[in-house]
Amino acid sequence: MPDSSISKFFEKDHMERLDIVGKFANLSNDELNILEKATGGITFENADKMVENAIGTFSLPLGVATNFLIDGKDYLVPMVIEEPSVIAAASKGAKIARIHGGFKIKADESFSIGQIQVLDANIADAESKIKNSQEEILKIANAKSNTLSKIGKGAKQVSCKEIKTDSGKMLIVELLIDVGDAMGANITNSMCEAVAPKIEEITGGRTLLRILSNYSTRRLVKASAVFDKDEVGGEEVVDNIILAYQFAAFDVYRAVTHNKGIMNGIISVANATGQDSRAIEAAANAYAARDGQYRSLTVWSKDDKGNLVGELEIPLSVGVVGGIINVHPIAKICTKILRVNSAKELAGVIVSTGLAQNFSAIRALTTDGIQKGHMKLHARNLAAAAGANSQQIDKIVQMMIKENNISLNRAKELLEQI
CATH class of the missing domain: 3.30.70.420 (Hydroxymethylglutaryl-CoA reductase, class I/II, NAD/NADP-binding domain)
Incomplete structure (x- = not known):
């Protein structure tokens, strides 16, 4: 059986990553070539048939989150998102969830x-x-x-x-x-x-x-997982995560940002697999306010051993047949990478990714702060925006992190120096 727990996947080069994913999902050479050379997955001719007044196509990064174990099955999870740290955070959350059996799913019929x-x-x-x-x-x-x-x-x-x-x-x-x-x-x-x-x-x-x-309350999907207290950072961190959740459960200003982080994970997978992300967002946000106050979509508690327990339930309409999946080659390949056999299974993967993402975000907030890891990854974007080539980027990133001065202006200054 394929194993999604892949050590240091982020350190591998493009072709090495494609080789791992190809073997995991049994991708053909043609499918691997599409991924290798993809600039968005569709031609202008395709785009012109899909929307009105087309003038081109727009690409976003496609990555895979590792370590996901859901109902006993391993998954590599394709994610399309422009924001740094999201895929790494989901992978980290999934890795810790594996210790106690990964994610468990309960799902309504479609x-x-x-x-x-x-x-x-x-x-x-x-x-x-x-x-x-x-x-x-x-x-x-x-x-x-x-x-x-x-x-x-x-x-x-x-x-x-x-x-x-x-x-x-x-x-x-x-x-x-x-x-x-x-x-x-x-x-x-x-x-x-x-x-x-x-x-x-x-x-x-x-x-x-x-x-x-689109408020699909008869298509509820729930993911739950146990996160080992020692891997989380100890009982104090577990307690602080629960306190941070309580903040989001009772304050709408915190809840909106809290849920936005959850949707980072959910919408990334939805984008990769050709789902209606606007419908998913609308339904989830309505569900967050179902008792009259907008609240956290996740619920965090601890078990009798002191481990952190997370749950996420949302209404979720997704499909593995019809729609964009039939016409977009990258969406087809991403669905194949997931190896899902039904809409219910896909929904379980999507909600598990949202829970993993929320765990990592709230853990970062209650320990080192969200910016430490996020800005390290953001530094690469800034170096590229400053005009650095691939060899210069790593050097500029290291220097900005060492100085604790991560900004576009500093990236430009360092580029001039080197």
Whole structure:
């Protein structure tokens, strides 16, 4: 079985890293060549078919986080992000989590929620009529996808709710749809539009919006892990991490920054695998405020042995079929590197990465401070921005760290000196 615990992966050169990843994920020579020579993974012709008014493509760094053990399976986790220290932090968090068995996952089925807004209806009568017509509505919805029906998935339930607005009361009819291994936006929207005429007929009302909700509370995914107290830094550090979490649990200003760090990990993997990162962000932030106050998405505590215990739960709609994965070669390869077999498995990897990232960030904050490691990595960006070549960068970085003066101006001064 492949092992994601790779010593000093960051010290290896480009081809050595590709060789390790290629063997781990059984990548073909063609796939390795795409990674080696990639400038974004798509041509202008591809981009012009994907968006309107295309003028080019935009690339971000692609790396892999090591050490991930999730439900007993090893993963190398592709991450696309421009911010330094994120991939290193996730790898470090995963390494410490391995000591006590890595990450454990609990995940709902892949249920998408579609909403049909009904206006000008007698709501009391409409709700009962909708309930009595559920089987007919589901039949119309499921006719939009032969594939889902054949595998026992598709629209499963119809429900109603009344909401009060400044414009009056509205009836919202909701479809619960098992979308399998897809993110499910397109089929959910298609089903909502298909049943809207029947709902108008049943209720005597007028339907307006017919669209999915990205607040995917029927696709909750939870990752948990135990972080060894000695590797964390001792019981005092464990206690301080819990105190720092409490700060984020009860203060919205801290919670926003705390959760942003979690999303560094989550969105990096989402980007690499071609997911809808805006939908993921929106759902996670809504979930953070589900009790009326915006709070930490993670929960930190300690077990009876004094080890640190972390949990992260979010609503998460992701897919391993359909969408951008079908057309973007790098997204295809990243999904292959992950060796995931289902949307639920991918969701577990993504949430585990967010938990690992949050652990490393909050540990750094309660010990050396976030800037120590972050600025060392940022120094390389500054040296490159100053115009240094690959040989000069390392020397300039070492000098700035030794002086504890990491800035673009200092990088430029040192470049002139050497």
